[in-house]
Structure formats: C-alpha cells, structure tokens
Amino acid sequence: MKKAVITVDVELDRGGGIEGLKKLDELLEKYTGFTLLVTPETLKKAPDIVKSWEDENEIGLHIHPAELGFDEDLFDIYSYEEQRKMFEESLNIFSKFLDSKITSFRPGRWRFHENIYPIMKEFRMTHSSSRYPRPGSDNEPHGVEDIIEHSPTIWTPEPLSDVVGKKKKQKKGFEDILEIPVSIHSVRKFGVVFNAALCNNVDYPLIYIASKSLSHLEYQMFTFHSFNLLDKKVEDRIKNFIGYLNRGREITELSKITV
Numbered sequence: 001m002k003k004a005v006i007t008v009d010v011e012l013d014r015g016g017g018i019e020g021l022k023k024l025d026e027l028l029e030k031y032t033g034f035t036l037l038v039t040p041e042t043l044k045k046a047p048d049i050v051k052s053w054e055d056e057n058e059i060g061l062h063i064h065p066a067e068l069g070f071d072e073d074l075f076d077i078y079s080y081e082e083q084r085k086m087f088e089e090s091l092n093i094f095s096k097f098l099d100s101k102i103t104s105f106r107p108g109r110w111r112f113h114e115n116i117y118p119i120m121k122e123f124r125m126t127h128s129s130s131r132y133p134r135p136g137s138d139n140e141p142h143g144v145e146d147i148i149e150h151s152p153t154i155w156t157p158e159p160l161s162d163v164v165g166k167k168k169k170q171k172k173g174f175e176d177i178l179e180i181p182v183s184i185h186s187v188r189k190f191g192v193v194f195n196a197a198l199c200n201n202v203d204y205p206l207i208y209i210a211s212k213s214l215s216h217l218e219y220q221m222f223t224f225h226s227f228n229l230l231d232k233k234v235e236d237r238i239k240n241f242i243g244y245l246n247r248g249r250e251i252t253e254l255s256k257i258t259v
C-alpha cells in the first residue's frame, strides 16, 4: 500500500499558544500515526498533553534556538558546539517527560545545516526532515551520512519556475492538484506564502507542490503547524486532506520510513 507521513510542528511561541495544542489534541483523538515534532518548551509547558500522544504517534524533536535562550531563531547560524548543545539540552528535557526514544528531527524555519547529521548520529537519531523541498534535488526519502532525510512535500522534478507565474488555468499534469486543499493560486504565490507562514501572518499556510498526479506517488509527506488549526478555514482544509490521505494510504511515522 502506498504510504503517507503526516508531520506537525508543535510549538507554543509562534502563535496559537496552548489553544493550538488543544486543537491538535482534538484531531489526534480521531486520527493517529502522526509524527509530532515538538519543541522542548512546549513539552515543558504541556507535558500531559504531549505525553498522551506518544502511544499512538511518534514524538520527534523540533528546535527553535530562541526558545532555548539564543538571540536569533536561526539554527544554521550557530557553531557546531552550540548546535550540539541545543540537541543535548532538548533531549534531556524529552527524556524527563517521555518514555519514547526520540529519533526524528526538524529545525525551526527549515534552517538546515550540514552539522545536523553528525550531531543526530551522536545522539542515535535516525530520521531528519530538515530541508525544504528544492526543485531538482532529491526530495524523496534518501540516506545521507547514516541518516534518512526527507522533505515535507511531493517530489518536484520540474523547476519551481515552471510552477510559479502560471495563470489560474491549470498546467497539464497538475490536474490532480484539486485533490488537495490548496489551489494552484497558492502555489503560484509560493514565495510569499512561505514567508507569510513563517512570520505567522498566516493567510494560506498550506503549501503543497506536485507536478505529478498525487494519487500515483508511492510516498507523500504532509506537514503543518499546530497553530494552523486555529483558523477554521485552514483547519477544514487540513482535515479534508488528512481524510484524503487516510482513504488511500497507510499513514506511517517518519521513523518507520526506510530507503
């Protein structure tokens, strides 16, 4: 059966607070098998909620340096030692509250740095989703330095410029884009949308790019933030899409993906 991974960045500081967390909790009463990438601050502030998820979902690590006392919230600008310290401190917090072994990671704001892999390896972590999909790159799950890396959306073999700037008329091959809760319009506005989502001025936070029929892809990865659920319109889209994935696919956790 074809697979899908659903990841959620779970955080309090960048909007939504505890209300976003409660919305996610409601969603997790209906669906399971998610990969919840949680910041250590969130875990400290809402340990009972997060702990209630761990039996039926995977809990992974999400790092926003600003939460850990660093000035800039950009993981990639720090030294190896500082980055390593962020992992160490975070994992210590996780081990205090949770039984799960934490093996998956994503940096806040997709601030990838190549140090991520050796640091993960040291802490016996195995699955990274640290890179935003890049046109022409290997966006399907693949091994790098003993870690499995995978991007959060569909493989995009065509350059992004082929997607952006198109009129509302759908390009051949994009017909199935209607199966998902974004329109070609949001894809056209990709850069703007992505930045808007980051600064939490969220008008259209669901970004999904596909240049092939989605239903034919062996593997899909869908991602959103807990606070996205606070916008009713967006919440409905997220639910619709999760329903769509559940109908045709086995929902699996990030750490269960093999290459």
Ligand SMILES: [Zn+2]
Pocket (backbone or CB within 6 Å): 009, 011, 062, 064, 107, 108, 109
């Ligand atoms: Zn985040």
